[in-house]
Amino acid sequence: MSAFPNLFLLTVSVALPLLAALVVWGMGAARSGASRIVAIGSAALPLLILAFAAFRMAPETGLQLGDRYDLWPDLGISLAMAVDGLSLPFALLAAALGTLGVSAARNSHERAIALLAEATALMLFVSQDLFVFLAAWWLLPVLLYTLVTGWGRGRSEYAATKFLVMMLTGAALLTVSLLAVYLVGNGSGDMAALWATKPGFPLEFLNHWVLAGILLATWVAAPLFPFHTWLADVFDTAPPSALPLVIGGIQAGGAYAFVRLAMGYFPSYLESWLPWIAALGVLSALYALLATWGQRSLLRALAFMAIAVAGMASVGLAALPGQDSGRAVFWTLLLLLAATGSTGLLAWLTSEISARSGPAEALLARLGFLTPRGAGFWVGIGCVGLLLILIPAAMLLPSLTANRLGLAAGLGLALLLLLGTAGGALRSALVAPVTPARIEGVEDLSSRELAIGWLSLLLAAVPLLWLILASRAIAVFASQLSLGFVR
Amino acid sequence: MDHAIVLLPEFLLVLLSFAILALGRFFPRLIAPLTTYGLVAVLGVLIGQAMTGVAGRPAFAEAVQIGPFAWLVRGAILLCAAASATLAWEEAPARPDLYFGLLLASTVGAMGIAGAADGVILLIGCLILALSLMGLLALGRGRAKAEATLKLFLFQVVAAAVLLFALTWAYGLGGSTGYVSLGGALQTPDAQLTFVMLLMLGGLAFMVAALPFHAWLPDVSEASMAPTGVWLLGGAALAAVAGLVRALMMVFATNTSLWAPYVTGLAVLSMLGGSLLALAQSDLRRMLGFSAVATSGFVLLALVAASHAASSQEGLSALLMVALTAGIATVGLLAGLGAANARTLTDLAGLHRRSPWLAAALTACALGLAALPLAGAFWARVALVRAVLVHVSQSMQFGMLALAVLAMLVTVLGAYSALRIPKAVYLAPGAETHGAGALSAETIDVPAGHLLVLTLCALLSVAFFVAPAPLWALVSFATIGF
Numbered sequence: 001m002s003a004f005p006n007l008f009l010l011t012v013s014v015a016l017p018l019l020a021a022l023v024v025w026g027m028g029a030a031r032s033g034a035s036r037i038v039a040i041g042s043a044a045l046p047l048l049i050l051a052f053a054a055f056r057m058a059p060e061t062g063l064q065l066g067d068r069y070d071l072w073p074d075l076g077i078s079l080a081m082a083v084d085g086l087s088l089p090f091a092l093l094a095a096a097l098g099t100l101g102v103s104a105a106r107n108s109h110e111r112a113i114a115l116l117a118e119a120t121a122l123m124l125f126v127s128q129d130l131f132v133f134l135a136a137w138w139l140l141p142v143l144l145y146t147l148v149t150g151w152g153r154g155r156s157e158y159a160a161t162k163f164l165v166m167m168l169t170g171a172a173l174l175t176v177s178l179l180a181v182y183l184v185g186n187g188s189g190d191m192a193a194l195w196a197t198k199p200g201f202p203l204e205f206l207n208h209w210v211l212a213g214i215l216l217a218t219w220v221a222a223p224l225f226p227f228h229t230w231l232a233d234v235f236d237t238a239p240p241s242a243l244p245l246v247i248g249g250i251q252a253g254g255a256y257a258f259v260r261l262a263m264g265y266f267p268s269y270l271e272s273w274l275p276w277i278a279a280l281g282v283l284s285a286l287y288a289l290l291a292t293w294g295q296r297s298l299l300r301a302l303a304f305m306a307i308a309v310a311g312m313a314s315v316g317l318a319a320l321p322g323q324d325s326g327r328a329v330f331w332t333l334l335l336l337l338a339a340t341g342s343t344g345l346l347a348w349l350t351s352e353i354s355a356r357s358g359p360a361e362a363l364l365a366r367l368g369f370l371t372p373r374g375a376g377f378w379v380g381i382g383c384v385g386l387l388l389i390l391i392p393a394a395m396l397l398p399s400l401t402a403n404r405l406g407l408a409a410g411l412g413l414a415l416l417l418l419l420g421t422a423g424g425a426l427r428s429a430l431v432a433p434v435t436p437a438r439i440e441g442v443e444d445l446s447s448r449e450l451a452i453g454w455l456s457l458l459l460a461a462v463p464l465l466w467l468i469l470a471s472r473a474i475a476v477f478a479s480q481l482s483l484g485f486v487r
Numbered sequence: 488m489d490h491a492i493v494l495l496p497e498f499l500l501v502l503l504s505f506a507i508l509a510l511g512r513f514f515p516r517l518i519a520p521l522t523t524y525g526l527v528a529v530l531g532v533l534i535g536q537a538m539t540g541v542a543g544r545p546a547f548a549e550a551v552q553i554g555p556f557a558w559l560v561r562g563a564i565l566l567c568a569a570a571s572a573t574l575a576w577e578e579a580p581a582r583p584d585l586y587f588g589l590l591l592a593s594t595v596g597a598m599g600i601a602g603a604a605d606g607v608i609l610l611i612g613c614l615i616l617a618l619s620l621m622g623l624l625a626l627g628r629g630r631a632k633a634e635a636t637l638k639l640f641l642f643q644v645v646a647a648a649v650l651l652f653a654l655t656w657a658y659g660l661g662g663s664t665g666y667v668s669l670g671g672a673l674q675t676p677d678a679q680l681t682f683v684m685l686l687m688l689g690g691l692a693f694m695v696a697a698l699p700f701h702a703w704l705p706d707v708s709e710a711s712m713a714p715t716g717v718w719l720l721g722g723a724a725l726a727a728v729a730g731l732v733r734a735l736m737m738v739f740a741t742n743t744s745l746w747a748p749y750v751t752g753l754a755v756l757s758m759l760g761g762s763l764l765a766l767a768q769s770d771l772r773r774m775l776g777f778s779a780v781a782t783s784g785f786v787l788l789a790l791v792a793a794s795h796a797a798s799s800q801e802g803l804s805a806l807l808m809v810a811l812t813a814g815i816a817t818v819g820l821l822a823g824l825g826a827a828n829a830r831t832l833t834d835l836a837g838l839h840r841r842s843p844w845l846a847a848a849l850t851a852c853a854l855g856l857a858a859l860p861l862a863g864a865f866w867a868r869v870a871l872v873r874a875v876l877v878h879v880s881q882s883m884q885f886g887m888l889a890l891a892v893l894a895m896l897v898t899v900l901g902a903y904s905a906l907r908i909p910k911a912v913y914l915a916p917g918a919e920t921h922g923a924g925a926l927s928a929e930t931i932d933v934p935a936g937h938l939l940v941l942t943l944c945a946l947l948s949v950a951f952f953v954a955p956a957p958l959w960a961l962v963s964f965a966t967i968g969f
Contacts, residue, residue, distance in 0.1 A: 028843075072866070072955045074963070075873075109839075109913065131869065139860040142906070150914035161903070168902060172895030176872060176888070183876050209888070 009053055010081040011067045013046035013091075014122050017098070021115035024108050032108065039111045043102035043118055047095035054088055063128060063192060071132070076188030080128040087125050089337050090256045094121035097248030097344040104240035104352050110151050114241045117143040121249035125256060129189040130178050137174060137217075137257075140249050141167035147242035148234060159233035166230050167250065170217035174257075177213030180206070181265060195264045211266045211273065218262065221254030222310040225284040232291075235303035240351040247344035251306060255313060255336050259329065263317070274318045281314025302347050309339040493546040493553050494602075495536070496529045496561070497595050504591035511584025519576045522587040526569040526594070533562055549665055550605035554968035556803070559961065560601040560729040563811060567722030568594040570818055570940045574825060575714035577934035580626045589626070590718065593619030597726035604737065604969075606654035606664040609730055610647065613694060616723060617643035620707075620715075627712040635703075635710035642693055642703040650690030656683045657738070666737035676742050684739060684746050688753075691734060694727035697753040697787060698760040701780045705764075708776030713825025713937070716772060720779050721818045728786050728810050732803070733969050735790070743794035751791050755893065757784030762900035769831050771824055774904065775817055778856055781901055782813040785871060788894055792874035797881035800966050801874040807962040809871055812864035812951060816855030819944025820908070823849040826937035832907055836915035842931040845938075848945035850909040855948040857905035858898050863951020863958060868898055870959070 020042030027035040053065060063082035071077045083091060098118030105111035120143060124136035141164055148160035184201055185194040201207045220227040234246055262270055288307035295301040316332030503525045511518045537558055545552045553561070571590060580586050596615030603609040617639070624636045658664050660679060661672035673680055689700070696704035704719075711719055735746050761781030768774035786806055793802025826845055829835050839846035855862035875891040878884070951958045 070956075072959060074956065074959055075870075077955075134869070135860040135865065138865070142859055142902075145906075146910075146914070149910065164906075165899060165903065168899040169896060172899055173892065175869065175895050176876075176891045179869065179872050179876055179891075183873065183880060206885075213892075 008067055009049050010065050010083065010126050013049050013095070014081065014119050014126065016042045016045050017102075017115040017119040017122070021112040021119065024115060025112040028108050035108045035111060039102050039105070039115055040099065043095075043099040043115060046118075046122060047092065047099055050083075050088065050092050050095055053083065054092065057083075057085070057088065066128075071129075075131075076182075076186075076190065077131045078129055078189065079132055080190060081123075081126045082128045083126055086256070086259060086333070089333070090252050091122055091125040093252055093337055093341055093344075094118065094125055094245070094248045096341070097244035097348070098122070100345070100348045101241045101244040104244075104348065106151070106239075106241075110147065110239070110241050113143055113146050113150075114245075117147065117242075117245050117249065121245055121253070124249065124253050128191050130182055130191060130194070131189045133191075134171075134175055134178060137253070138168065138171045140245075140253070141171070144238075144242050144246060144250065148238045151239040151241065152237040153239070154237045155233070156237040159230070159237040163230040163234050166220050166227065170220035170227075173213040174217035177210045177217075178261070180210045191260070191264070207266065207269045208272075211262060211269050214257070214262050214266075215273065215277075218254045218258040219280070221250050221257065222314075223251070223254065223307060224280050224310055224314060225287045225307070228284065228288070228307045231307060232295075232300045232303040235299040235306075235347060236297055238351065240348055243347045243351050244344045247306065247340050247347060251310065252337070252340050255310070255333070255340075258317065259333070263329075278315050278318035281311040281318060284308070284311030284314065286311075298350050299347060302343055302350065306340070306343045309336065309343065312339075491546055492541055493536070493544055494551060496533050496565070497598055499525075499529050499532065500591050500595045500598070504588050504595065507584055507591065508588035511588065515583055518583045518587050519572065522591060523569055523572040523576070525591075526565055526572060530562060530565045530569070533558070533565060545604070547608075549667060550608050551599075551602045552604035552666075552969065553602050555965045556807075556969045557602045557729065557733070559807065559965035560725055561598045563725055563814065564594065564597045564601060564722045567718060567725065567814065567818060568597075570721065570822070570943075571714040571718040573936040573940055574717060574822055575712075576936045578712050578714055578825060580628065580712070582626060586623065586626050589619045589622040590714075593623065593718065594722065597722050600726040600730040601733075603730065603733065604666045606650075606657065606666070606669075606734075609734060610650055610654060612726070612730070613643075613650065614647055616726065617647070620719065620723060623715045623718065624707060624711060627710065627715055631706070631710040635706045638703045639707050642700075646690045646693030646700075649686055649693070653683055653686035653690060656686065666734065669738045670740050673738070674741055676745050680742070681745060684735075684742075685749065687734060687738070688731075688746060688749055691727070691731040692753060695724070695731055695783045695786070696727075696780050697783045698756040698780055701757070701761070701783075704779060705768075705773045705776035708779070709770050709773040711772065713821050716775070716821045716825075717818045717940075720775060720821065721814045724779060724783075725810055725814055728783070728806075732790060732793075732806065736793070737969060747791050747794040750787050750794075751890065754784045754787035754791060755890070757781060757787060758894060758897045759784070762897045762904065765904045766900060771830060771832065771835075771908070772821070775820060775856075778901065778904070779813075779817065781897065782809065782817075784897075785809050785813075785868075785894065788890060789871050789874055791887075791890075792871070792878040795878050795882045798874060798878040800963070801870075801877045803966040804959065804962045805867065805870040805874040807965055808867040808958060809864075811958070811962070812855060812858075812862070812867040812948070815944050815947050815951075816852045816862065816864060819852030819941050819948065820849065820856060822937045822940040822944065823852060826933045826941060827931060832911040832915070835908065835911040838912045838931075842933055845931060845933055845941070846912045848941045849912055851945035851948050852941070853905045853908040855944075856908075857902040859902050859906075861952055862948045863955060864948070865952060866955040866959075868895070 020038055024035045024039050027038070057064060063084050066080070066082040068081070069079040071079050095118065098114070098121060102111060102114045102118060105114045117140060120136050120140045124133060124140060127133045127136060145160045145164040148156050148163065152160065180201070181194065182189060186197055188194070201210065216227075223231050231246075231251075235243065238246060285308045288304040288311060292301050292304040292308065295304060313332050313336040316335060317329065503522070507518055507522065536553075568590060572587065575583075575586060575590070593616050596612045596617075596619060599608055599612030600616065601612075603612055621636055621639055621643075624632055624639060654664055656679070657669055657673070660683065661669040663669055663672065673683075692700040693703075707719060708716055735750070736743075739746055757780050761777050761779070761784055765774050765777035765781060768777060786809055789802050789806035789809055791802070793799045793806060795802075823845060824830075827835060827838055827842070827849075829838075835849075838849070851862065854860075855864045858864040858868040872891045872894060875887055875894065879887045879891070
C-alpha cells in the first residue's frame with residue numbers, strides 16, 4: 001500500500017497534538033510559558049511531518065502511509081489512517097492553521113482544546129474509515145464551540161450555539177446517510193473498499209435521499225447559501241485560537257467531504273444534482289459578495305468572502321460532467337485550498353490584532369495603513385489575495401469550457417470575486433469607526449504593535465508556499481482520477 | 488429442586504436485607520460496608536453461575552428464566568445497587584438500617600423483574616421495587632420529597648393496577664400467566680389481544696417513564712438524594728426496560744407487528760419530549776430525569792428495530808448498549824453532582840478550580856449523556872441507527888428512515904442540553920470573574936465513595952469509546968436468548 005515505509009507518520013501526526021493537549025491541560029496555569037512552548041511545538045510538528053510526506057508521495061499510487069488499528073472488528077470499524085492527494089493538502093491546511101490557532105491561545109485550557117481541535121481536524125482528513133470520520137465530524141464542532149463560547153467576545157454565546165446546532169444537525173443527517181452506505185456495502189467502514197464496490201441502493205430514490213443527506217451536511221460546513229448564517233457570526237466573535245480551524249477544519253472539511261463522499265460514492269447520481277449545485281454556488285457567491293460590501297467589520301467581510309469562495313468552488317466542481325473531470329477537481333481544489341488558507345490566515349491575523357490591541361481596524365489606522373504612507377499594506381494584502389484566487393480561477397477555465405453554463409458562471413464569478421475580495425475588504429477598513437486621534441497617535445505605537453502590523457504583511461505571503469505543497473499533493477489525486485478513482 | 492439455585496443471588500439479598508432490617512440498629516457503622524460488600528459478593532455469585540452454566544436454567548415451573556439477556560441486566564442492576572450503596576456511605580439518612588434494607592429489597596424486586604418469565608413474578612417484582620423506592624425516597628432529605636413520594640405512589644399504583652388487569656385478561660385468553668405459554672396460546676391477533684397488549688404496554692410504560700406516562704420521574708429524580716437517584720435512574724430504570732422488553736418479545740413474539748406501531752409512537756414522543764423538556768430545566772437532577780425519559784425513547788426505538796426477526800439481534804444489542812452507556816453516564820453525573828453538592832448549573836461554576844479531577848470526570852460523563860464522541864454512548868447511538876436501518880432494509884418499511892433521522896436530530900438537542908454541564912464547570916462567567924485566588928482556596932473535599940463511583944463511570948465511558956468491542960461482545964452475547 002505504501003510507496004515508502006510509513007514510519008507511523010500519520011499516527012504520530014494525530015497523536016502528538018492529542019497527547020500534548022493532555023500534557024498542557026495537566027501543566028495548568030502555573031507553567032504557562034512551558035505549556036505554550038510544548039503546545040506550539042506539538043502543533044507544528046505534524047505540519048513538518050505532513051510536508052515531508054507531501055514531497056515523498058508517489059503519484060502513481062493510491063492511498064499511502066497507511067496505519068490501521070482495529071477498533072470494533074465485529075462492525076468492521078478500525079482506526080484506519082492513510083493519505084492520498086486529496087487528504088494530504090487538507091491535512092496540511094489543518095496542521096498549518098491549527099498551529100496558528102494554538103499559538104494564539106492565551107491559557108492552558110484554551111491551548112489544550114485548540115490542540116484537541118487540531119488533532120480532530122487531522123483525523124477528519126486522514127481517516128479512511130467512515131465511522132472514525134463521523135466521530136471527528138461530530139467532535140470538531142463541539143471543540144470549536146467550546147473555544148468560541150469560552151474565550152470569544154461579544155455575542156459569542158449566540159454565535160457558538162448557532163454554529164453548534166447547525167453543524168450537529170448536518171452531522172446527524174450525515175450519520176444516517178453514511179450508515180446507510182455502510183449497510184449496503186460490504187459491512188466494513190473502510191472507505192476505499194466501499195468506494196470500490198459502489199453497490200448503490202436497490203431503490204432509485206434512496207440513492208438520492210442518502211446523497212441529499214451528505215450534501216446538506218457539506219453545504220452547512222462549506223457553507224453555502226442559505227446554510228451560511230453561522231459563519232459571519234462566528235468570525236465576528238471567535239477568539240484567534242478558534243478561527244483558523246473554523247476555516248481549516250470546518251469549511252475545508254465541507255469541501256473535502258463533498259469530494260470524498262459525494263463524488264467518491266455517488267458519481268452517477270451526483271450528475272443530476274450538478275445543475276442545482278452550480279446554481280447554489282452562483283447564488284452563494286453573488287449573495288456573499290454583495291454582503292461583503294455591506295460589512296463594517298473586517299472579520300465579517302472575510303467571512304462573506306469565504307462563503308463566496310465556497311460558492312465559486314461549487315461551480316468548479318459542478319463542471320465535472322465535462323470531458324476532463326480530473327482537471328476540474330484539481331483546479332477547483334487548488335482554488336479552494338489557496339483561498340481557505342489565505343482566509344484562515346487573514347482571519348487569524350485580524351482576530352489576533354483585535355484581541356491584543358482592540359479593533360483591528362483601529363490598529364491598522366494607528367499604524368498609518370489608512371494614510372498614503374500605509375496604503376501599501378492593503379495593496380500588499382489585496383495583491384496576495386488576488387493572486388491566490390486569480391491564478392487557480394484562471395486555470396479552472398479550460399475545464400469549464402466543456403460546460404457553457406459553467407464557463408459563463410465561472411467567468412462572471414471570477415470577476416466578481418476579484419472585485420469583492422479587494423473592494424469589500426477595503427471598504428470594511430475604510431468605514432470602520434476610526435477616530436482621527438488614533439491616526440495621529442502613530443508615534444505612540446509600541447515596538448510590539450509595529451511588529452504585529454508588519455509581520456502580518458509578511459505572513460500574508462505564506463499561502464504562496466502553501467500553494468506549492470498543495471499543488472503537488474493534488475496532482476497525485478488528479479492522477480488517481482485519471483486512473484478511474486472517482487468514476 | 489426445580490433449579491431454585493438459579494435464584495441464589497435473590498435469596499442472598501433477601502437474607503441480607505432481613506438481617507440489616509432486624510439487627511442493623513445494633514451495628515449502625517457496619518451497615519453500609521456490609522451492604523456494599525454484600526452486593527459485590529452477590530455479583531460474584533452471579534458471575535459464578537454464568538461460568539458454571541447454572542444461570543441458563545429455568546426455575547419455579549418456568550416462572551423465572553435467566554438467559555444471557557437477564558443475566559447481563561441483573562449484573563448491571565447489582566452494580567448500580569453497589570454504586571448506590573457506596574454513595575450512601577457518605578449520604579446515608581438518619582435511619583441507615585431502613586435505607587440499606589430497602590435498597591437491598593428494591594434490588595431483589597429489580598432482579599425479579601429482569602428474570603421474570605411469568606406475569607405474576609413481573610407484577611410482584613414491580614410492586615417490591617416501587618414500594619421500596621417509595622421508602623427510599625421518603626427517607627431522604629429535602630422539601631420536595633413528600634410530593635414526589637406521593638406522585639411515585641400514585642403512578643406506581645396505577646401502573647400495577649393496569650398491569651394486573653392485563654394479566655388477568657391474558658390469563659382468561661391464554662389460560663396461563665407464563666410468557667412462553669401465553670406466547671404459544673395467543674397467536675391470532677384480534678381486538679382482545681390488542682387490548683391486552685395495550686394494557687400491558689401501558690402498565691410497563693409507566694415503569695420505564697415513557698412519555699406521556701413519565702410525569703413522576705422528573706419530580707422523583709429532583710427530590711432524590713444522590714444514592715437514591717443513582718438507583719432510580721440506573722438500576723430501577725434498567726429493570727423496567729428489561730421487564731418491558733421481555734414481556735413484549737416473549738408474550739407477543741409472533742405478533743410483533745401488533746405492538747411495534749404503539750412502541751414507535753411512545754419512542755418518538757419520549758425522545759422528542761424528553762430532550763426538549765430537559766433543555767428547559769435549571770435543576771440538574773430534574774434535567775437528568777427528563778434525559779432519562781429521552782433515553783427511554785431511544786431504548787424503545789431499538790426495541791422497534793428488534794421487532795423484525797432479521798434485525799432482532801442488532802436491535803437488542805443496540806438497546807442494551809444505549810441503556811448501559813446512558814446508565815453509566817447518569818450514575819456518574821449523579822455521583823459528581825452529589826460530591827459537588829450542586830443542584831443547578833450556577834453551583835458548578837468554577838468547579839475546575841476547586842476540584843480539577845471532579846470537573847474532568849463530570850465532563851466525561853456529560854459527554855456520555857450527550858452521546859458525543861469521546862464517550863461510548865456515541866457508538867451506542869451509531870449502533871441504534873444501524874439497527875433501525877437494518878430493520879428498514881429487511882422490512883422495507885421506509886418510514887422507519889424518518890425515525891433514524893429523528894433519533895439523530897434529537898441527539899443534537901440532547902447534546903446541547905448535556906453540554907451545559909462542562910460549559911458551567913469550565914467556562915461559566917463566575918469561574919473567571921470571581922477571581923482565581925478566591926475560588927482555588929475553596930477546594931472541595933470529595934468523599935471517597937463519590938470519587939470512586941464517578942471515576943469508574945468516567946473511565947468506563949471513555950474506555951467504551953476507545954474500545955467499544957468488549958461492550959459490543961457482551962451485549963451481543965446477551966442477545967442470544969432471554
